[in-house]
Structures are given as structure tokens and as C-alpha cells.
Amino acid sequence: YKFLESNKKSDRMPKGIQGPPGFPILGNILQMVKNPHLKLSKWAKKYGALYTIRLGFRNALVTSDAKSMKDLFGHPASTKKFQMDTFLLLSKGRYGIFTAEGEAWAEQRQFFIRSLVDFGFGSGKTSLEPLILDEAQYVIEWIEAESKNSSSVCLNEILRIATSNVLWTLVNGKRNNLTDNNISLLTQNVIDGVQQSIKNGFGFFPWIKYIAPELSGYNSYYKACNDLYAFITERFEEHKSQFTPDAPKDIIDAYIQELLNKANDPSSSFYGIEGERHSIASVLELFIASSETTPGVMLWLVLYVCHNQSVQRKLHDEIETVIGTCREPSLLDKPRMPFTDAVIQETFRISPLAAMGIVHELSESIEFQGHTLPKGLLLLPNIYHVHHDEKTWGDPENFRPERFLNPEETEVNKSLTENLVPFQAGKRQCVGETLARDVIFLFIVKLFQTYDVLPDPDNPEPNYEPDVGLGLICKPFKVRMQRKSNN
Numbered sequence: 280y281k282f283l284e285s286n287k288k289s290d291r292m293p294k295g296i297q298g299p300p301g302f303p304i305l306g307n308i309l310q311m312v313k314n315p316h317l318k319l320s321k322w323a324k325k326y327g328a329l330y331t332i333r334l335g336f337r338n339a340l341v342t343s344d345a346k347s348m349k350d351l352f353g354h355p356a357s358t359k360k361f362q363m364d365t366f367l368l369l370s371k372g373r374y375g376i377f378t379a380e381g382e383a384w385a386e387q388r389q390f391f392i393r394s395l396v397d398f399g400f401g402s403g404k405t406s407l408e409p410l411i412l413d414e415a416q417y418v419i420e421w422i423e424a425e426s427k428n429s430s431s432v433c434l435n436e437i438l439r440i441a442t443s444n445v446l447w448t449l450v451n452g453k454r455n456n457l458t459d460n461n462i463s464l465l466t467q468n469v470i471d472g473v474q475q476s477i478k479n480g481f482g483f484f485p486w487i488k489y490i491a492p493e494l495s496g497y498n499s500y501y502k503a504c505n506d507l508y509a510f511i512t513e514r515f516e517e518h519k520s521q522f523t524p525d526a527p528k529d530i531i532d533a534y535i536q537e538l539l540n541k542a543n544d545p546s547s548s549f550y551g552i553e554g555e556r557h558s559i560a561s562v563l564e565l566f567i568a569s570s571e572t573t574p575g576v577m578l579w580l581v582l583y584v585c586h587n588q589s590v591q592r593k594l595h596d597e598i599e600t601v602i603g604t605c606r607e608p609s610l611l612d613k614p615r616m617p618f619t620d621a622v623i624q625e626t627f628r629i630s631p632l633a634a635m636g637i638v639h640e641l642s643e644s645i646e647f648q649g650h651t652l653p654k655g656l657l658l659l660p661n662i663y664h665v666h667h668d669e670k671t672w673g674d675p676e677n678f679r680p681e682r683f684l685n686p687e688e689t690e691v692n693k694s695l696t697e698n699l700v701p702f703q704a705g706k707r708q709c710v711g712e713t714l715a716r717d718v719i720f721l722f723i724v725k726l727f728q729t730y731d732v733l734p735d736p737d738n739p740e741p742n743y744e745p746d747v748g749l750g751l752i753c754k755p756f757k758v759r760m761q762r763k764s765n766n
């Protein structure tokens with residue numbers, strides 16, 4: 280019964296759009312068990328920019344070029360998400376920003392964006408810069424200490440902790456110690472569970488949890504979600520006990536203020552108990568959405584640049600020319616650093632963290648590129664293929680930041696970056712994009728301002744093979760961080 284219940288929703292296939300044949304009940308899922316991003320890309324080459332697949336009983340339209348993706352995900356009927364059990368469990372229902380829908384989602388999303396601006400963040404503003412640079416400096420100190428014990432270091436964990444600390448300081452008002460970091464650890468347990476839910480299937484087939492709760496990883500995921508939820512709830516309670524109205528010190532205070540402001544407005548998603556649930560879920564989702572993605576991009580970048588020394592030399596040259604060795608990098612340096620920008624864009628392109636994005640669901644039938652797309656159709660953004668399409672990139676498998684620059688290498692070619700969609704597209708496009716881009720820029724510039732990054736002599740060959748789950752995650756690797764002689 281549970282099996283039928285969780286998979287009962289069947290929808291119509293749009294007419295006139297081809298796709299690979301699948302199996303009964305499972306559809307195309309079996310063909311996508313290993314490296315689904317590569318399979319989706321292979322199908323795009325065969326069936327074109329728009330094709331259909333079946334995920335269990337659900338039909339999905341796969342979009343594999345940037346324009347179709349932007350047009351389709353920009354349509355008002357595409358705002359709804361396909362809610363995997365994995366995320367509903369995390370947010371305890373349709374709460375917060377990531378999992379909420381309709382007016383509640385719009386209000387929660389807007390509130391978070393406004394809070395970021397209130398706390399000094401936004402285009403053209405630089406007041407979060409000291410916070411980000413402080414965290415980058417802690418990473419440098421950690422590298423210095425580690426390098427005394429071993430010639431090569433693994434940056435995976437420290438970058439995760441440091442980036443989650445930037446957000447945590449903003450949200451909770453005080454930073455965590457790099458070696459004693461609850462929020463990062465609790466978040467990591469949940470992220471590991473999300474990866475398991477994709478690999479072991481309980482995200483798509485909730486009935487697996489009834490058959491193999493332990494083996495599938497469902498039980499440990501359930502516990503990890505509850506632990507993180509309880510931790511965030513405790514921080515809300517702590518803040519409430521020390522709260523001064525109209526003087527929010529951090530984002531949790533801002534949420535508490537909004538709950539008070541909307542205490543008599545039943546039409547608001549901040550009203551009453553539901554309002555509390557939305558607020559806690561929103562904060563929790565921020566950590567889940569950011570803590571693997573932002574450091575993940577930096578790790579890929581370090582790996583590629585470490586194994587492409589000519590790129591590293593150009594990166595060093597630009598940092599030295601524009602910033603020098605004595606002063607801290609600033610976001611205001613960004614427009615004068617096209618090569619650094621190109622290195623970051625190339626990393627987003629070649630190893631997109633959210634390679635298959637987040638699946639949405641049409642809330643009503645629409646006409647699209649001459650086809651009628653039925654209500655309930657799932658929409659899958661084939662981000663990996665968009666970033667690896669030979670027609671756009673020529674040699675997609677090569678790490679070549681220069682592709683984004685004009686022949687004089689003085690400017691980034693904007694018409695080419697239009698083909699990048701690492702944060703997806705449309706009204707639900709990543710709400711943390713600017714924060715992520717700023718953190719990546721400042722961390723990376725500071726790292727390469729301070730160090731020559733060299734391959735680990737014990738493992739000199741790079742491993743570009745990702746750990747594939749919801750995202751393409753860089754497997755742990757070591758590098759030799761050699762302090763630059765002029766630094």
C-alpha cells in the first residue's frame with residue numbers, strides 16, 4: 280500500500296518530444312544509477328535540448344540548453360518544486376524557503392533577502408567583507424599549524440567549516456571555533472544523508488524506508504535531521520530569552536522580530552506556531568543549501584589550479600599586480616581581475632556542484648516551444664550538459680579559463696558566461712548566489728595571495744572523479760601549501 284501510495288501520481292507525457300525508452304515501474308531510473316549526470320548528457324546529444332524521461336511513475340522534461348532552461352524555469356507555472364521526501368523530512372514539512380510553496384515561500388524568501396541587506400550585504404556593499412576575510416585568515420592560520428606536522432594538507436573539512444562559519448556568524452551573531460564546530464558537524468551529517476538518499480533511492484522511493492530503514496541509511500538520516508533541527512530550535516530559544524525588540528543583532532533576532540511583527544496577521548507565513556516552523560526551517564535550509572556547495576566550488580578550483588601550473592602563474596601575477604602582497608583583497612578588486620573571474624567561472628562550468636539542479640513540477644499546463652506541457656510534469660535542469668555541450672564550449676573536458684576572456688585577456692566575455700547556470704534559473708534561482716560568489720572570490724584570492732599550491736608528492740596525480748549524489752562533490756585530496764617567498 281505504502282509503495283502505491285508514495286508512487287500513485289502518474290501524469291501525461293508531452294506529445295512530440297522524444298526520449299530514451301525506460302522500464303516498467305522504474306522508468307529510466309535504473310539507467311541513471313551510476314553517474315546520472317553523464318547519462319543525462321549522453322541522452323541530450325541523442326535527443327536534443329528538450330527530451331523526456333520517466334522517474335518511476337513520474338514523467339519529466341529534461342532541459343539541456345541555457346536558453347530553454349531560463350525560459351522554462353522563468354515561467355510562473357514552474358516555480359513549484361518536486362518535493363522529495365528527503366527535504367520534507369529535513370524541514371518537517373513544507374516550511375522555510377527551500378521546501379515551502381506559494382505565498383509562504385515568496386514571503387520567506389523575500390524576508391531572507393531583506394535581512395541579508397539589513398545586515399550589510401548586497402550588490403555594491405562590502406560590509407560583510409571583514410567577516411569573510413577573518414574566516415579566510417583562520418584558514419591560513421590552520422594551514423600554517425597543519426603544515427608544521429605534515430608537508431601536505433587536506434583542505435576539504437577546513438573550507439567547509441570556515442564557510443559555514445561565515446553564515447553562522449551572520450545568523451547567530453557569534454562565530455564558532457574551527458576545531459569545535461557544532462553547526463558544521465551537524466550539517467555535514469545531514470548532507471551525508473542527503474547523498475545517501477539519492478544513492479540508495481529513498482529520496483525518490485520513500486517506501487524503501489519501510490523495507491530497509493537501517494541499510495538504506497534512512498534511520499541515520501532521520502536522526503541527523505532531528506539533531507540539526509533541535510540545535511537550531513535551541514538557538515532560537517536562546518535568542519528569545521535575550522531579545523531586545525527593534526534592535527536585531529543577527530538574522531535569528533530578525534526572524535524573532537518578524538514573528539512579533541506578524542503576531543496578529545493570520546495571513547502571514549510568520550504567524551503563530553506555523554510562523555516559528557517556517558523561521559526555523561528557513562535558517563536550517565540555509566546551512567544545508569550552502570555548506571557543501573560553496574566550499575565544494577573552492578575545492579574543485581584548488582584541485583584544478585594545483586594541477587594546471589600555467590593557470591596558477593597567471594592567477595598569481597594578476598593578484599600581485601592588482602592587490603600586491605601586503606593588503607587584504609577586497610570585493611572592489613573584482614572588476615579589475617578578469618583572469619581570477621575566469622578561473623572561478625571555469626570551475627563553475629567544468630564541475631558544477633548542482634549538476635542536475637533541483638527538480639521542479641509544473642503547477643498548470645503551459646505551451647512551450649510549440650508543445651503542450653501538462654500540469655504535474657517534472658522539470659529537470661540538465662546543468663551538467665549545458666556546461667559541457669561541445670557546440671558551446673568546443674573542448675568542454677579541458678580546464679581552460681582563457682576561454683572566457685577576450686583575445687587581450689582584459690575582459691570576461693559576458694555572452695559566454697550567459698551559458699553558465701550553476702545556480703539554476705527562474706524565480707527560485709539560488710538565493711545565496713551573491714554571498715557564495717563573494718565568499719569564493721575572497722577566500723580564493725587570499726589563498727593564492729599567500730601560497731603556491733603544489734601537488735602532494737605522495738599522490739601527484741589529480742582525481743577529478745566526483746562523488747555523485749545530489750551534487751558533484753570533490754573527493755578529499757591533499758596539496759602542498761608552500762608559502763610564497765614575498766609573503
Ligand code: HEM
Nearest residue numbers: 376377568569572573633637702703707708709710711715
Ligand atoms: C556555489 C554555491 C551554491 C550553489 C552552486 C547553489 C546552487 C543552488 C541551486 C541549483 C538551487 C536550486 C534553485 C531552484 O530550485 O531553482 C539553489 C537553491 C537555494 N540555495 Fe543555493 N547554491 C549555492 C550557495 C548557496 C548559499 C551560500 C546559500 C545560503 C546563504 C544558498 C541557499 C539556497 C536556498 C535557500 C535555495 C532555495 C531557493 C528557493 O527555493 O527559493 N545557496 N542553490
